[in-house]
Amino acid sequence: MSSPHAIAHPAFRPSIMGRNGVVTSGHHLASQAGIQVMMAGGNAIDAAIATAAALGVVEPQSSGAGGDGFILIYSAKTGTVSAINATGAAPTGATREFYLQRGGIPMKGILSVSIPGLVDGWLVAHEHFGTRPLEDIFAPAIAFCEEGFPLSHKLANSLRGETKRFASDPYTRAVFTNDGQPLSAGDIVYQKDLGKTLRKIAAEGRDAYRTGEIARELVAFSQSRGGLLTAADLKNHRARIGDPIAVTYKGYTVYEAPPNSSGHILLQELNIVENFDLQALGCNTAESIHLMVEAKKLAFADREKYMADPDWVDVPIDGLLSKDYAKERASCIDLERAAIHVPPGIPESVEDTTCFCVADGEGNAVCQLQSIQSGWGSSLIAGDTGILLNNRMTYWHLEKDHPNCLMPGKRVRHTMNPVIVAKDGKPVLICGTPGADTQVQTNLQLVTHILEFGMTPQEAVEAPRWRSLQNPMESTVPHTCEDVLQLESRFPTIQCEALARKGHDLRSLSEWGGPGNAQAIQINPETGALMGGSDPRRDGYAIAF
Numbered sequence: 001m002s003s004p005h006a007i008a009h010p011a012f013r014p015s016i017m018g019r020n021g022v023v024t025s026g027h028h029l030a031s032q033a034g035i036q037v038m039m040a041g042g043n044a045i046d047a048a049i050a051t052a053a054a055l056g057v058v059e060p061q062s063s064g065a066g067g068d069g070f071i072l073i074y075s076a077k078t079g080t081v082s083a084i085n086a087t088g089a090a091p092t093g094a095t096r097e098f099y100l101q102r103g104g105i106p107m108k109g110i111l112s113v114s115i116p117g118l119v120d121g122w123l124v125a126h127e128h129f130g131t132r133p134l135e136d137i138f139a140p141a142i143a144f145c146e147e148g149f150p151l152s153h154k155l156a157n158s159l160r161g162e163t164k165r166f167a168s169d170p171y172t173r174a175v176f177t178n179d180g181q182p183l184s185a186g187d188i189v190y191q192k193d194l195g196k197t198l199r200k201i202a203a204e205g206r207d208a209y210r211t212g213e214i215a216r217e218l219v220a221f222s223q224s225r226g227g228l229l230t231a232a233d234l235k236n237h238r239a240r241i242g243d244p245i246a247v248t249y250k251g252y253t254v255y256e257a258p259p260n261s262s263g264h265i266l267l268q269e270l271n272i273v274e275n276f277d278l279q280a281l282g283c284n285t286a287e288s289i290h291l292m293v294e295a296k297k298l299a300f301a302d303r304e305k306y307m308a309d310p311d312w313v314d315v316p317i318d319g320l321l322s323k324d325y326a327k328e329r330a331s332c333i334d335l336e337r338a339a340i341h342v343p344p345g346i347p348e349s350v351e352d353t354t355c356f357c358v359a360d361g362e363g364n365a366v367c368q369l370q371s372i373q374s375g376w377g378s379s380l381i382a383g384d385t386g387i388l389l390n391n392r393m394t395y396w397h398l399e400k401d402h403p404n405c406l407m408p409g410k411r412v413r414h415t416m417n418p419v420i421v422a423k424d425g426k427p428v429l430i431c432g433t434p435g436a437d438t439q440v441q442t443n444l445q446l447v448t449h450i451l452e453f454g455m456t457p458q459e460a461v462e463a464p465r466w467r468s469l470q471n472p473m474e475s476t477v478p479h480t481c482e483d484v485l486q487l488e489s490r491f492p493t494i495q496c497e498a499l500a501r502k503g504h505d506l507r508s509l510s511e512w513g514g515p516g517n518a519q520a521i522q523i524n525p526e527t528g529a530l531m532g533g534s535d536p537r538r539d540g541y542a543i544a545f
Helices: 029-040 044-058 098-100 118-129 132-148 153-160 163-166 170-176 190-206 206-209 213-224 233-237 263-274 287-308 325-332 434-450 455-464 493-501
Strands: 016-018 021-026 070-076 080-086 238-243 244-248 253-255 353-360 365-371 418-424 426-432 466-469 485-486 506-509 519-523 530-534 542-545
Touching: 016 021, 016 542, 021 029, 021 044, 021 519, 021 530, 029 044, 029 542, 044 070, 044 118, 044 132, 044 190, 044 353, 044 365, 044 506, 070 118, 070 418, 080 118, 080 170, 118 132, 118 233, 118 238, 132 190, 132 542, 153 163, 153 170, 153 493, 163 170, 190 206, 190 213, 190 466, 206 213, 206 233, 213 233, 233 426, 238 542, 244 263, 244 287, 253 263, 263 287, 263 325, 263 426, 287 325, 287 434, 287 466, 287 485, 353 519, 365 426, 418 434, 434 455, 434 466, 455 519, 485 493
Parallel strands: 485 506
Antiparallel strands: 016 530, 021 353, 021 542, 070 080, 070 365, 080 238, 244 253, 253 418, 353 365, 418 426, 426 519, 466 485, 519 530, 530 542
């Protein structure tokens, strides 16, 4: 599938290939769980749910049954892409006034917890597209809970920073410490209560988490700690399945999750970049990086102005994604100078996280992101459920007129955005990454590396990475970007110097210190071969058969 403009970018790992199935995820055991289910006759959706459940066990700092997610699914049977929104709303008692009286929303603890939405999303995906029994799908994750799994070096390092907090609570102390002392790489972690919970979900389905014993235990735990979750909050939660949003990009169709996901940002970036000759600017040159950073600034300015839960705010998504609007925004870019003042446009009205990708030999494809917000979420295990709860409440704004202002029952704006790229109606690329606001920036790099410059998935996820950070909330001048451009030190000095001359405030990261944990699968439209790449910046691996 190499393009005529392919550029040699040797990867340290090979892209993994297969004909029957491939899974790329942030942990090799989770990828193995998905492959195991496919080898037993499951499809890509079955494998995705197995991978999702396993990640909540072996990568607990990033996601799990106490969190949220978005799932993008291409069904070979229907020939269509579906988007599942598995994000929970703010609890009934979570008012702006409640938190203002307490000095704001805490980063940790029970008041940082929003309604967990992910499990219902798993089960909606299974109800519509799954083929194997839930008991079989959850079996690998349950085995990791009951039989244990060895702690990786990266997970051990992450745990070390939480040891004091975990040691102070009996439920986390029993799982994530060695009698109050830090766990080490190679230690075996057991999560037997979580295993019991997964068994209940497999046996009882959606009602187990919404109205059954698990729901009652979650509410009891929350109320015992002064939290806000109620039985009605869990009962009334429903994951939603609907249509994705999409734009065309040079003959491809790029699908994303709709609001309250921030996926529109990637689509806006691609629309803007399409107005320039990216191949002429070159791959990872100062010129192409500058263009993409400036496109990112414009799209993020629009997000701050317009994006929130569409049930509460009129999000002008058609206008934001129109080609005419992109052309207008592209005219704001100076190819020689970084912008400082970036106001939102006027479209016509018409997360620590984890990501994984799955494809099977029948043509089904899944891109999924799930999260408990920042690392280790609220840092609370909900009693005997074994579920590590999210701290998603921290994503709310308390400014009264902000579109993402907290309201009970409203869904917070999310950074998670799964990506499926199709050609002639069939998927050719599935990709995504965790990394909060850097997700859409990394995805822009992945998509253009593969579609424009002919990289393989592994080359694309290993390529030197940049991220643009800005904090308009702290700026004293309206629409001023307090912008810092961070680049991995593998970028040549000459390119960094050229970016500095264009006005970018540069910061150097370590060689592999860039954001995210990117995953990508490419599908050869002629042979059906599946090719997967997984980010070496964490514990991720691609597995195929």
